Every structure is written in structure tokens, then in C-alpha cells.
Amino acid sequence: MLQQTAQTSIRRSANGYLAGHHAGEGHAETSRIEVMGTAMSFARNTEIYGENEPAHYFYKVISGSVRTSRILADGRRQIGAFYFPGDVFGLEAGTEHAFAAEAIANARILVIRRSAVTAAAARDVVVAQELWTLTGSELQRAQGHLMLLVKTAQERVAGFLLEIAARVKATREFDLPMSRQDIADYLGLTIETVSRIFTGLEGSATIALPTSRHVVLRDLGALRTLNS
Amino acid sequence: MLQQTAQTSIRRSANGYLAGHHAGEGHAETSRIEVMGTAMSFARNTEIYGENEPAHYFYKVISGSVRTSRILADGRRQIGAFYFPGDVFGLEAGTEHAFAAEAIANARILVIRRSAVTAAAARDVVVAQELWTLTGSELQRAQGHLMLLVKTAQERVAGFLLEIAARVKATREFDLPMSRQDIADYLGLTIETVSRIFTGLEGSATIALPTSRHVVLRDLGALRTLNS
DNA sequence: CGACCATTTGATATGGATCAAGCGATGTGG
């Protein structure tokens, strides 16, 4: 439940239309999902919404980062996606969220009433289009993620690094907001395997790890080759 | 290329609005994706569209079945989905198809101009909604498919059987239109592993296999338990 | 400094892949 989440501070935005891009991020595209939104803060590892919770809202990352996950009865966890500033999440078309969402690092999230968006979409064709396009991108990401099923551990990790670099708009160097466990659960590997492969890539001078959370891509060609 | 596909026979449908449900299937829902469609036939194992081909059309299965797949440089293949009568496929929001589509069994496919649908969506809110909903369902399927990454081979196969049973609207007994290799590539396993698990499930009286392509689900409870 | 948590490293186990036959159904040409 959104309302129950601990450590959240609510600030109601101006009761007007919000451009989709947020201050200070320099995104060029202007979203037409112009709705009354509420910016909320979520502390590290707090739940934004739960699995199977009714999906009353859409969400847009203002700052920080988010993971979505689904857990089997015995505790095995699959991470569906990571979201970074500018990304919209939670727009599954169903009435319930199939995945839970949690803040990885302290995050500010723009929370948007689903009904407001669908109402806007009913009036404004451009909004409807945007809704479709966003869902389509999400589908494409999920389909790409599926390709992990045919890939080796090394290929998964190499692909992961390239994907994150692209998502955070870094070319060579970036911070990983998520833990090794998150990475493992995203890739369908164990934390030990992920760690060993990081070490291996460091040994082959493909990457450098000044700290365990800071990655330098030293040989993009090698990574791309591994990514198949 | 659609036009190059061998062994296709084209029949232009009445130049009018087509209800989304097709003859003899008894589907109750009536689609508003009412467009000029063209029914085409595709022989077993022929390509409907290729990977990276511009996405000019949407497709709806009238009869037969379809698989979508993506192949890595070295030949490893991932199957993205199987589609059965009534299913719509090819609606990735991008301008190109991320997966190829092939007929598994001889299939009749309703081919719908993408531009016709998007034009209709621009006029008719209901069509726009439907487009979004369909893409959303596709997303949900892909997300469910992703859960394979945390599952054992047995769980994958059990889940597969339950999924296909649901998709073909069978409770206990149905034909598998696809080969063991297709199943393996869908599940991220090898053909040998799939075969062994089928045999194992047969041995435990969970299923019966009167022929290799005909499945009888004898113990749904056991299958559901395996499916986690 | 000490406790805690994340990460790495090491040793061993194992599920599923790989390699290799065998088998049964279907189809073809003689």
C-alpha cells in the first residue's frame, strides 16, 4: 500500500499540468502525460508497491533508482527491471501489478493517478499514443531480457554492463546503484557467479572496478563481443 | 518479406469491417480493431516476418499456430511466444520486429495494415484502448516468461504444460503443435532435457503421452505444485 | 575499535548440457 510505506514524505505538486521531463535532467522530450502528479520520496529498500496490489498509479522516476521483482513461494526472486531517472514504470495494463517495486537507492518518484491518465487518453489521442508507446518499449525490454535464457553467465554479465551503461547514459564509467544480489536476481545467476565474472573481466582488463559499485568499461569491443 | 513467402495464398476479405472473432471459434469478445484485413495461408515452418523487418502489419491467428523467435549469431535460438487461434501478434511498438514469426503448423493468418489500425486509433478511443490492452497482455506474458530464469527444468516444463493447456483452452488433454526443439528453445533447455522430463512426468503418472505430441494432464495438482 | 553487511575467494557438488546411439513413425522409390 502506498499509504503505508514508511519514511515517505509527500509533497503535492502544483495543481496543474506537469511536463513529463523533470527539472535538472535535461531530457529533451516533452511528455504529454500531463497530469496531476505527486512527488514522493522512498528510502532505500522500501516498497513502492507490492506484487498483486491493485494498480492505481503510474510512476516516473525523478531521482534515485527502482527495481521491480517477483518472488516465488520458496523465496527465489526474479528482478524484472531496473528504472532510472526519466523512466516510467508500473504501467502494466492489468488491474494488478504483476511485480513489486522497491527503491534501490533513496528515490523521488512522481506518482500519477492511473485514472487521470486513462481519462486524458480518452480525450487526447496523443496521450493514448504515448501510453501505447511506453508499454511497447517496456515490452521490448522484457523481450530483450528473455534472451538471457540462451546466454552464458559471462554473456549475461557483459550484456548487463552494456545495458546499464546505456540506461544511465554513460559511455565508459558509472556507478551501479544495485547490489550484487540484485544483479544476480536480474540475470538468473548467483551472487558468487556474478562476483567471479566481475573479477574475471577485471583480470582480462575488460573492465575496472575502482570500488565494487563503480565500473569502468575499458574494452567496449570485448564486452560487445561477449554480448553476442 | 511478406510478399516473398513461398506457398502463401492470398484471399482478400470483404472490404468491410471485420469482427475480431473468427468463424467457428465461439469467442464472445468482439474486437474493435475493425479494419480491412487480408487472410493469408502459411505452410508449416514458413516465415511470416523476419527479425528486424519493418513492422508494417499486425497479425491475428485464424487457425494453426505460430511461434516468434530470435536467433543469436552462433545459432542459439530463443522462442518468444507461441500464438494460437484468436491471438494477435506482431504488435511491438517499435518500427521493426524484434522477433521473427513462423507458422508452426499450416496456418491462416489475418494480416492487418498497421497504418490502418493506428489511423483508426487516432479516430476511435476504443481502438486505441484495445491496442494498449493487447500490448499490455503481451507484456504480462513476457514478464511471466521471464520467471523461467529462476525455475528448474522440471518447473519450466510443468509450467509450460499448464500454460499451453490454458492457451488452447483445454483442461486435461490437448495436442502440442510444436516440436520438442521448439519447446526446448522456449524454455531455455535442450531437447534431451525436455524429453527426459516428459518421460519422468509420465513415470510419476502426472501426465500421459499417448503419442509424443498428445498430452493428457492426469494430475493437475502435481503440475501446479511443480509450477511453484 | 568492534559489529555488521556486502563482496570476494575457495572447495566441492550437481543439474542440465553434450555426445552418442537406438527407436519408432512416416514417407519414398523400386
Added chain:
DNA sequence: CCACATCGCTTGATCCATATCAAATGGTCG
């Protein structure tokens, strides 16, 4: 109508990539 090739599937033997179990290291915070 039958020998034989072909194809899809199953079964068997062995291997190996990754999981599991266990411990050490390092970084962070009170």
C-alpha cells in the same frame, strides 16, 4: 507391398558450467 532413408523423439554415458557451502576480506557506521 516392402526395403530403406529420414525425421523426430527417447535413452544412455559422461562432462562441465554454475550452484552450493564455507570462510576470508573489506568497507561503513556507531
